[in-house]
Amino acid sequence: xxxxxxxxxxxxxxxxxxxxxxxxxxxxxxxxxxxxxxxxxxxxxxxxxxxxxxxxxxxxxxxxxxxxxxxxxxxxxxxxxxxxxxxxxxxxxxxxxxxxxxxxxxxxxxxxxxxxxxxxxxxxxxxxxxxxxxxxxxxxxxxxxxxxxxxxxxxxxxxxxxxxxxxxxxxxxxxxxxxxxxxxxxxxxxxxxxxxxxxxxxxxxxxxxxxxxxxxxxxxxxxxxxxxxxxxxxxxxxxxxxxxxxxxxxxxxxxxxxxxxxxxxxxxxxxxxxxxxxxxxxxxxxxxxxxxxxxxxxxxxxxxxxxxxxxxxxxxxxxxxxxxxxxxxxxxxxxxxxxxxxxxxxxxxxxxxxxxxxxxxxxxxxxxxxxxxxxxxxxxxxxxxxxxxxxxxxxxxxxxxxxxxxxxxxxxxxxxxxxxxxxxxxxxxxxxxxxxxxxxxxxxxxxxxxxxxxxxxxxxxxxxxxxxxxxxxxxxxxxxxxxxxxxxxxxxxxxxxxxxxxxxxxxxxxxxxxxxxxxxxxxxxxxxxxxxxxxxxxxxxxxxxxxxxx
Ligand code: GLU
Numbered sequence: 001x002x003x004x005x006x007x008x009x010x011x012x013x014x015x016x017x018x019x020x021x022x023x024x025x026x027x028x029x030x031x032x033x034x035x036x037x038x039x040x041x042x043x044x045x046x047x048x049x050x051x052x053x054x055x056x057x058x059x060x061x062x063x064x065x066x067x068x069x070x071x072x073x074x075x076x077x078x079x080x081x082x083x084x085x086x087x088x089x090x091x092x093x094x095x096x097x098x099x100x101x102x103x104x105x106x107x108x109x110x111x112x113x114x115x116x117x118x119x120x121x122x123x124x125x126x127x128x129x130x131x132x133x134x135x136x137x138x139x140x141x142x143x144x145x146x147x148x149x150x151x152x153x154x155x156x157x158x159x160x161x162x163x164x165x166x167x168x169x170x171x172x173x174x175x176x177x178x179x180x181x182x183x184x185x186x187x188x189x190x191x192x193x194x195x196x197x198x199x200x201x202x203x204x205x206x207x208x209x210x211x212x213x214x215x216x217x218x219x220x221x222x223x224x225x226x227x228x229x230x231x232x233x234x235x236x237x238x239x240x241x242x243x244x245x246x247x248x249x250x251x252x253x254x255x256x257x258x259x260x261x262x263x264x265x266x267x268x269x270x271x272x273x274x275x276x277x278x279x280x281x282x283x284x285x286x287x288x289x290x291x292x293x294x295x296x297x298x299x300x301x302x303x304x305x306x307x308x309x310x311x312x313x314x315x316x317x318x319x320x321x322x323x324x325x326x327x328x329x330x331x332x333x334x335x336x337x338x339x340x341x342x343x344x345x346x347x348x349x350x351x352x353x354x355x356x357x358x359x360x361x362x363x364x365x366x367x368x369x370x371x372x373x374x375x376x377x378x379x380x381x382x383x384x385x386x387x388x389x390x391x392x393x394x395x396x397x398x399x400x401x402x403x404x405x406x407x408x409x410x411x412x413x414x415x416x417x418x419x420x421x422x423x424x425x426x427x428x429x430x431x432x433x434x435x436x437x438x439x440x441x442x443x444x445x446x447x448x449x450x451x452x453x454x455x456x457x458x459x460x461x462x463x464x465x466x467x468x469x470x471x472x473x474x475x476x477x478x479x480x481x482x483x484x485x486x487x488x489x490x491x492x493x494x495x496x497x498x499x500x501x502x503x504x505x506x507x508x509x510x511x512x513x514x515x516x517x518x519x520x521x522x523x524x525x526x527x528x529x530x531x532x533x534x535x536x537x538x539x540x541x542x543x544x545x546x547x548x549x550x
Contacts, residue, residue: 007133014130024243033066035247042084046091046303070102072117075230095313113244125231140189141171165219191225208277218261238265253278283354310385310423315366323355366421375407385423393427409530443521449510460544485511518547
């Protein structure tokens with residue numbers, strides 16, 4: 001009896017691997033095209049780090065006319081949640097990341113290299129496991145969990161490296177006859193890789209991001225097929241990335257130390273290894289300590305957070321590119337109006353250690369991004385967000401024509417307004433433009449230099465009676481405020497006032513402030529001329545009346 005008999009006893013029905021090699025041929029892509037993937041487990045939580053990896057992968061595939069695919073790694077069925085795949089697909093979609101191939105729902109995929117869900121690829125893994133067993137490169141292991149635990153305890157007590165290797169790899173030396181007999185007797189087993197490695201030898205590896213690294217060889221006989229017939233991550237990685245013809249494995253750097261094992265698996269399986277690019281995690285500054293963004297402690301670790309806050313996807317994507325490549329910032333400065341698609345991302349320019357996540361900076365990017373939106377775009381986005389997260393805002397935005405006027409204030413010009421960082425800012429930002437909201441609230445009216453009731457009332461009355469005309473252009477409008485100031489004995493020009501401060505109680509700017517505060521309850525607003533145009537005379541009158549009653 002030989003290894004072939006053993007392989008047949010374990011996987012009698014598995015197809016010959018040539019079937020799969022032919023079914024998933026080399027891809028016919030242009031020289032230099034990158035084939036890469038995002039390979040999450042459907043645990044019900046999409047981490048911002050996953051989005052970061054996908055964005056990078058998607059972009060590199062685009063830049064090289066390659067392929068980006070979404071593979072679902074669900075071999076650990078204990079960790080799975082309902083609709084976990086849909087959640088991942090939708091999260092990517094919300095950020096504008098569309099894979100060329102991969103799962104598109106819980107059960108369906110698109111592309112010729114599928115299935116793209118590992119639990120649907122059981123037979124494929126078994127064929128390759130059989131192939132290894134046939135060559136004596138993998139074997140069944142009959143050790144019980146208790147035996148393995150006992151072994152671990154012994155290793156620990158003797159302070160020796162833990163694991164299933166060398167003399168500890170008990171089942172490695174079981175003869176084919178003995179193994180077949182145990183299998184026929186119905187004993188439980190799993191399949192292990194027979195590692196050809198030696199711990200005292202080193203391998204050299206070049207990582208696209210981390211550069212040159214040395215590791216001891218792998219000598220662990222790791223499990224490749226578990227008791228449930230599904231593969232472990234390591235084995236599935238080798239088989240899938242080979243058959244999906246991945247050229248670049250872009251993944252989190254927690255996998256860097258597995259590279260010796262992975263290279264060994266590729267080698268023993270007769271596969272050409274991919275290039276590896278290990279991305280450092282996104283870090284957070286926690287009271288001076290740098291640590292990974294944590295699912296448990298940091299709400300911003302979840303991509304759903306950005307949705308809830310209404311941070312536009314354009315801002316998140318732009319910010320992530322910012323932390324991916326340090327030259328992005330300069331590029332943006334030189335190319336203010338270009339789409340981020342035009343930025344040439346380079347893997348080898350990614351930082352070796354983790355970039356710091358900075359919410360203030362992200363919101364700042366948000367302000368710039370939104371300032372470039374048209375009023376219509378602001379409207380559509382804010383309305384869409386409000387439908388899910390803010391009923392009151394949704395109600396306010398139902399009068400689209402009016403909302404567009406508000407969003408049009410100081411927009412589309414050279415220096416557009418930059419006061420909205422996220423959609424959840426909108427309500428607070430525009431509320432005062434709605435009579436029913438503004439007048440329903442007790443306003444504070446923070447008048448400044450001119451604040452005596454008598455002076456304020458005089459300005460408001462005279463302005464309405466004599467100076468305000470809705471048909472004035474901006475220059476006429478401003479000239480009128482100057483005249484009003486003059487008539488009431490204030491300086492018509494700030495210059496005049498500064499030259500002779502004792503001659504005046506205040507100046508034209510202070511008069512403007514009175515109008516602004518009476519109209520909006522705020523000292524700081526976008527352009528007052530435009531605000532008046534949007535509010536219209538009737539609303540202004542009402543507002544002045546209410547202000548005068550204070
Ligand atoms: N399923 C693995 C994870 O979520 C994928 C790692 C990889 O990209 O190979 O960490």
